[in-house]
Amino acid sequence: MMSIRNILFTLLAMFAVADPALALDPPHDSSNSIECLNCHNLHNSLGDALTSVAGNANLCQSCHVTGGTATGKPFADADQARPGLALPAGMAAGGTSHRWDAGPQGRVEADSANTSTGTVVSGGAYTGHTIQTYTILITTAGDTGTAQFEWYLQIGGSGVADGSGTTGTNVALGDGLTLSFTDGTSPSFAAGDTWYLYVVADLATPTDPEMLARLEGDGVMCSTCHNQHSQSKTPFDPLAPAYGGPGTGEGRHDQRIDNNTEQMCKDCHGARDVSVSSQGSHPVGVIVPTTGDYQAPSGLPLDAANKVSCLTCHDMHFNGASNGQLLRINNIQTMCTECHTLASGAASHFSTSAAEMWPGGQYGSSYPALSDAGKVASCANCHYPHGWPDDASPATDYSLLAVDFEESQCYTCHDGNPASSDIRTDIQKASGHPLAANSGVHDSAETAVVNSATRHVECNDCHNPHEAESRVSVPGASTSPRLASSGPMTGVQGVNTAGNPVATATYEYEVCFRCHADSTGKPAAPTPRLYPETNVRTEFTAKTSYHPVTKVGATTANGDMPSLINGWAANSITSCTNCHNSNSGPAAGGAGPNGAHGSTWPTLLEKRFDTNDPSTYAQAKYASCFSCHSASNILSDDNKSFKEHKKHIQGEDASCNLCHDPHASSNDRLINFDTSVVTPSGGKIEFIWGGAGSGSCQLVCHGKNHKPKTY
């Protein structure tokens, strides 16, 4: 009785009694009372796949509208993303959803004030490197073939027309784009009418056959990414339920292809994936490091392989921010700091009260001015997560996702506008740190000591933009060395007094030691000395006499330093920037920035220090020394340190530099003769200090033989 035929017949009978259902998955199935004929038409259909009109989105939107069958998930055309970076002035950014009408050819919208009856569409595939808007303006009215037009670029545009042409079919715009004009009723195009062509960079036609077979007008439509009949493909959403076979899977986002690790996005946005693309972009498809300046994100989802993916930062539909960027977290700063721990809370660049917004590139970069107040004090002022084309070689991006190159990036704000400090003017003075001498040499991973093969200086060598803080105090007499651990030099590596690298410099001099101490390939000293030394670290740590930069001076008894004034004492500590500073900075009584950026005086001195000899004495010539050492004391007849000062300086027109080394000397009292002027007497040049106010010199100078002479 229980033969195969019996069983099969029973089953077949039961099957025949019930109405068989097609294997659709929810929600587009009978669970929502949806039948095939609600969307499909058996005969005389006007659209593909047996739908009634062309317009795949139109079909979806007839139910996905507020008040419709899918009232909880409405998709209106006005919800589509319009990101703000390249929008013409007066247009608002907006949109909560990935577009469903977009492709590499971009899209054209007519201005609402147009009266033309003709239409404009775009074609081709945009090969440009940034998001862009082309403003198309009819200059001569008429029909196609007669009407003339011009176009203007929004990013990198010159303000005058970037091109012109005659209306027609497939008129080339450059960058792979074409425009096609179609007549309406004559005259089709009115002079002054405007169209806007919006394009996004790095879009390609998908290669996946399922997606490629479902493009509408060379661009995506709803059914390109979504399969309205099936939930079997795996979505990115880590909270989506598992698929249990036909008829299940509600809440799995109806994917067309799997999207959990090999992102569907990459098929069109392939250039974003650094593992396959040569262009710069925020890394996608990489694991977030947990050491160094990184941490695992707590508010952003990683993909199934624990890697950063497009959907880690972006959100496809119903985005909360409604600014067209489709970012999961609206505040850029909050989002970047989910993974990047570079930012310090006290840093000026991240202070909402102190920071400015990127004013638009001025030194080559085309990154436009930011107008969204939510971007003040955020990463977006200096970085563009998908890379910005290098003005010098537009096929590549600026490194580190910056929007300009090295010092130009800083100059854009720090040229007096909008930042109050004008560093650029100082750098470009006659004696300034030579930022322009090198480009592409600085490496954020370089060693603390900068050596000859890669000798360079950039802003980043002395300043960490993520940690720099403003500082009110100017250099002056102190009892301890000037700090780098707060202020504009916070967070930079240095070299300590022992010659060892330190990851974060504590003292200002440690930063200077990177290039002016143990480095090879330093420039020659300006004055030939009896005891030559170009290593400033050795000078200030290991010499007999030295200006007290790293430690108090060799003699701390005030009696031995009778000339000190202006708050300086024998146990004071000075700093590099006390003498080497801007000639127009606050310590010099000017309005310029404090710091060793540049000066009109040689060797980046804040004040004048003439070294030519002989030179008729004038107090102003040695202003650098006279800040701390009293001129009247030194030149008095009764100078307690060397009573012959007046004779030498005023009588013999000698400069301070002739006898003294402003940094340090192997001999006492900073005596380190300029050997181009001072010559041996009896075979040697010698100075012996005999204590306070006494000593002897054996030398020949200005023709005068000191055999020796004593004082």
Place this chain on the structure above:
Amino acid sequence: MFLKMVPFCLWLLRCRLPSWADMSCFLDASLEQPQGESESGYVTGVVPVNYCVREMSVLMSRIKSNHELTRLFHYALVLTIMTIGLMPVQASAQSCTWGGTSLVSAPDVTFLRAKGENLDAPTRLAADSVGNVYTVDPSRGKLVKIDRLGDMDRIVPDLGTPSAVAVDAAGSIFIADAKTGSVSVYDSDWKLLFQLGQGPGEFSNPNDIAIDPDPTADAVYVSDGDANLIKVYDLNGVPKFSFGGFGTAAGSFNFPSAVHVSDTGAVIVGDQNNDRVQVFDRQGVFQHCFGSKNGPGSFSLRFGRILGITTDELDRIYVADGFQGEIQVYDAAGVKLTTIGGFGSEPGQLRTPMGLVFDPFNRLWVASVNNGRTEVFGIDNYADPKPLLPVVWIRSDTYRWPGPKGKMMVVLRIDGLDAKEIDVSTVRANGKPTIRGRSKDWKLRDFDRDGVPEWRGVFKARKVLAGMGPGDVVVEISGSSLSGVPFTGTYVVRLVSDKPN
């Protein structure tokens, strides 16, 4: 159904179990049959009809020869007939009317304009008795009110997710909210008066509101899509009754998406997923329906997605087909007359048309969700109130100050408006009427001989210019057209103290 029961009955009767060949007679031809020889030696697969008949008669004779089996068979037969008989009469979609010829003329349609200011994704519209039009935009949570001239009156923000709107004869505004499932009623100052029923949660998906145009009926009908019901309340929000329910029978719905009450009291419901329009009386008693999902004819004669319904003064029914991007016009019996619009984005075209309303000037307003604007069509003899811009000049243009004397002649014309459309009895100069305050004070003639006639009215200078001057002063000429559209124009005259009199 009965045919499918036969093999089951045979199995019950424990007949010789049919072979594959037998089964092929009764089962769907689309089911695959194993190829090859059956036990009885017949080639299986496609089976000729006469073989089926022979096998059937063999089986029947076997049944007849067995008395017990015959009785069982009779019981089975009775049971089957009773089951079929007790099944409710399904006035299925096939029984709605479709097609035919109508004696009603199709409307004359004139596309007037597209209006999109301050709208992103408008879904529904309402119009009040003076011609203000209210549009809700649920994606932005706002309502936009424009006056009959099309000028912006106000924008009401922070309305949540307004999915439907209606205005009653007293000017109260009914707004449905899709998220809270409520309908709130506001007065003209936008003060909340009350909510229908229990307020939040009264509805699952309120997607349309229709107010009975007869105030004595005291009824407002709300279409609740997900509940498959039309819920009826009085104009104070007290529930009266509801009708509908899920199904394909007459009076049942599969997602009602629109409701409208005509001037003659027909309650018309868009039964979206059954692809038909059903007509009820005020009490919710089914009258007739038209449309069919499985009916004959090409798709362009059927509904794609019914999203909106309204009627005109001749009781023609206008159906917004959100899928095909057109408004279909039917007579009251459901015979199609014409279509308005078509799918597209150009002016006059529609994308996802949803809201439909007639204003008092017989203009049809259509909310086109995905064009982000409304299209306005003039139907039959419509009026199209537009702002009027009068051209005014005054003679003389210089008067004595103080104490201007004499007559002031005001010449008035309105470009684009027939001079006879100006209601001269309403014209005032600086608020003052003509010298004798009568229409006879106005003459219509082509005073400047440019081919277009003007009105000239006589005013008393002393009254019009009282308290003004010296120097240049503005005289304001105001009035309205015969259809009540106001206008204002100005002219500058000079008051001088040395003008000889």
